[in-house]
Amino acid sequence: MAGIVIVGAGHAGSQLAISLRDEGYEGTIDLISADPDHPYHKPPLSKSFMKTPDAALQPLRAQQVFDDKRITLRLGQRVLGIDREKCRVRLADGHPLDYATLVLATGTEARPLTLPGNDHAGVFTLRTAADARRLRAALPGAQRVVVIGGGFIGLETAAMLSARGLDVAVVEIAPRLLGRAASAAMASAVEHALIETGVRVLAGAKIERIVGKPGRVDGVLLENRTLPADLVIAGIGAVPVVGLAEDAGLSVDNGIVVDAHLATSDPAIFALGDCASFPMDGARMRLESVQNATDQARTLAKTLSGRPADYSAVPWFWSDIGTLKLQIAGLSAGADASVESFTPEGRLKSVYHLRAGQLIAVETINSGGEHMLARQMLAAGFTPATDLMRQGDPRAIKAAFQGIVA
Amino acid sequence: MVKLTFIEPSGNRREIEAVPGQSAMLAATAAGIAGIAAECGGSCVCATCHCRVVEQGEGLPEMEDAERDTLEFTSDAMGETSRLTCQIEVTSALEGIVFEVVGH
Numbered sequence: 001m002a003g004i005v006i007v008g009a010g011h012a013g014s015q016l017a018i019s020l021r022d023e024g025y026e027g028t029i030d031l032i033s034a035d036p037d038h039p040y041h042k043p044p045l046s047k048s049f050m051k052t053p054d055a056a057l058q059p060l061r062a063q064q065v066f067d068d069k070r071i072t073l074r075l076g077q078r079v080l081g082i083d084r085e086k087c088r089v090r091l092a093d094g095h096p097l098d099y100a101t102l103v104l105a106t107g108t109e110a111r112p113l114t115l116p117g118n119d120h121a122g123v124f125t126l127r128t129a130a131d132a133r134r135l136r137a138a139l140p141g142a143q144r145v146v147v148i149g150g151g152f153i154g155l156e157t158a159a160m161l162s163a164r165g166l167d168v169a170v171v172e173i174a175p176r177l178l179g180r181a182a183s184a185a186m187a188s189a190v191e192h193a194l195i196e197t198g199v200r201v202l203a204g205a206k207i208e209r210i211v212g213k214p215g216r217v218d219g220v221l222l223e224n225r226t227l228p229a230d231l232v233i234a235g236i237g238a239v240p241v242v243g244l245a246e247d248a249g250l251s252v253d254n255g256i257v258v259d260a261h262l263a264t265s266d267p268a269i270f271a272l273g274d275c276a277s278f279p280m281d282g283a284r285m286r287l288e289s290v291q292n293a294t295d296q297a298r299t300l301a302k303t304l305s306g307r308p309a310d311y312s313a314v315p316w317f318w319s320d321i322g323t324l325k326l327q328i329a330g331l332s333a334g335a336d337a338s339v340e341s342f343t344p345e346g347r348l349k350s351v352y353h354l355r356a357g358q359l360i361a362v363e364t365i366n367s368g369g370e371h372m373l374a375r376q377m378l379a380a381g382f383t384p385a386t387d388l389m390r391q392g393d394p395r396a397i398k399a400a401f402q403g404i405v406a
Numbered sequence: 407m408v409k410l411t412f413i414e415p416s417g418n419r420r421e422i423e424a425v426p427g428q429s430a431m432l433a434a435t436a437a438g439i440a441g442i443a444a445e446c447g448g449s450c451v452c453a454t455c456h457c458r459v460v461e462q463g464e465g466l467p468e469m470e471d472a473e474r475d476t477l478e479f480t481s482d483a484m485g486e487t488s489r490l491t492c493q494i495e496v497t498s499a500l501e502g503i504v505f506e507v508v509g510h
Contacts, residue, residue, distance in 0.1 A: 061435065061438065062438045064437070318446065318451045367475070368451060369478050370479070372453065372476055376481050394475075
C-alpha cells in the first residue's frame with residue numbers, strides 16, 4: 001500500500017520522516033534526495049566544515065536511526081515529475097513511486113549570479129555539501145577573496161576566511177549589510193566587528209562584472225575600480241525550488257503555496273520548510289531557517305498521523321559570524337519602535353523591536369540567554385517595561401516575565 | 407575510544423563509544439541516542455542536546471558563558487548538573503560518565 005513520499009532530505013524532510021515515526025505513523029516512508037550525500041546539517045558548511053581539509057559532514061541523523069525507523073532513504077535520486085491523478089512520482093532512474101501523501105521539502109537553491117563573467121573558474125556559491133567541497137578544495141593557495149553579497153552566508157564565509165588569514169572584501173549592492181536579515185543597528189555592529197578583524201566592506205557598490213582569463217578569475221570590476229581576487233564567492237540569497245510543484249499545476253507564489261496545515265492546493269500534497277509559502281498573521285510568509293524547517297516538520301507529522309495541527313511557532317534564526325553569535329527571535333518587519341541595550345564596554349548587545357507597543361522581535365549578539373528568554377516572551381505575547389529592555393539584563397526581565405505568567 | 411552512557415527519555419540505558427576530540431552531542435547523535443535533536447548542529451543556540459550528568463562527571467570541562475547563559479534561560483527545567491552536550495569535548499577524563507537525556 002502506498003504511504004508517504006517526501007521529496008527532499010534536508011532539515012525539513014529528514015525531521016518530518018523522523019517525527020512521523022515519533023507520532024506513531026506506521027505506513028511506509030520514502031525520503032528522496034537529489035543530493036547524493038547522507039542528510040547533513042547545512043549551517044556548518046560555511047564554518048567548521050571549512051576548518052580542515054578532511055572535516056566530515058555532520059549527519060542530521062545516523063543511518064542507523066533511519067534504518068531503525070524504517071525510513072527508506074533514496075539518495076542522489078531526482079524526482080522528474082508528479083502525476084497527481086495517479087498519485088505517483090517519476091524518479092530519474094525511471095522508477096515510478098506511488099504515494100498516498102506526497103510532501104515537497106525541496107528547499108532553496110543559490111540565487112544565480114547574472115553578472116558577466118559569472119562562469120569563470122574560481123567563482124563559487126555555497127549551498128550544498130558539493131558546493132562546500134569545491135570551495136574547500138580551492139582554498140589552499142588562494143590569498144584574495146571577494147564575497148559578493150552581505151547576507152548571513154556571505155558574512156559567515158567572509159569572517160571564516162579572514163580568520164584563516166585571507167584578504168577578504170565583501171561587496172554588497174544594497175546600502176547596508178544584512179538588508180533582508182537584520183535591523184540597521186545590528187548590521188552596523190556586525191560591519192564594525194568585521195572591519196576590526198580586517199575584512200573590507202563595500203556597501204552600496206555597483207558591480208560591473210567579474211574579470212578573468214580562461215581557467216581563472218582575476219577580480220571583480222566595480223564602477224570605478226577592480227578588486228583583485230583569486231576566488232569570488234557569491235552569496236546573494238536563495239530562491240525556492242518550485243519547478244516540480246509548478247509543473248504539477250500547484251499554486252506557487254514566492255514558494256509553494258500552503259495553508260495552515262501545510263497542505264498545497266492538492267489535498268494529497270503538502271509542502272514545508274524553505275520552499276513553502278505559508279499563512280502568518282494575515283500575510284504569506286516564506287522563511288529560510290532550520291527552526292522553520294524542523295518546527296513545520298513536527299507540526300506536519302501530527303497532521304499526517306491523524307491529529308491535524310496548524311503551524312504557528314515563533315521564528316528564530318542564528319548566524320555565527322566570526323566570534324559574533326547573532327540570534328533573532330521573532331520577525332522585526334513592521335516594527336515602529338526599538339530599544340537597544342549595550343554591554344558595559346559599549347557594544348550593542350540586543351535590540352528589542354516593538355509594533356504598537358507590543359514586542360515583536362529581539363535581536364541579540366553574544367547574548368544567548370536573552371535570546372532564549374525572548375523566544376518564550378514572544379510566544380506568550382509578553383512585552384517587558386522599556387527600562388528593562390534598555391538595561392537588557394535577562395535575569396531582571398525573566399523575573400518580570402515570570403511575575404506575569406505565574 | 408571513550409565510553410559514555412546515555413539514559414534516554416524512555417529510561418533505556420545505552421553505552422556508546424565516542425572518539426576523543428568530537429563533542430558528546432556528535433557522539434550521541436551518531437549513535438542515534440533518542441531525545442537529542444541537536445537541531446542547531448552544535449552552535450550552542452537551541453539547547454536540544456540538554457542532558458543532566460548523573461554519574462562520573464568529575465572530568466567535565468568548565469562551562470563557558472554561552473553555555474551557562476543558554477541553559478539558564480531555556481524553557482527546560484535546568485538542574486544543578488545540566489549541560490549542553492554540544493559544548494562538551496570528549497576526552498579520556500570522561501570515561502564512564504552517565505548522562506540523562508532531558509528529551510527533545
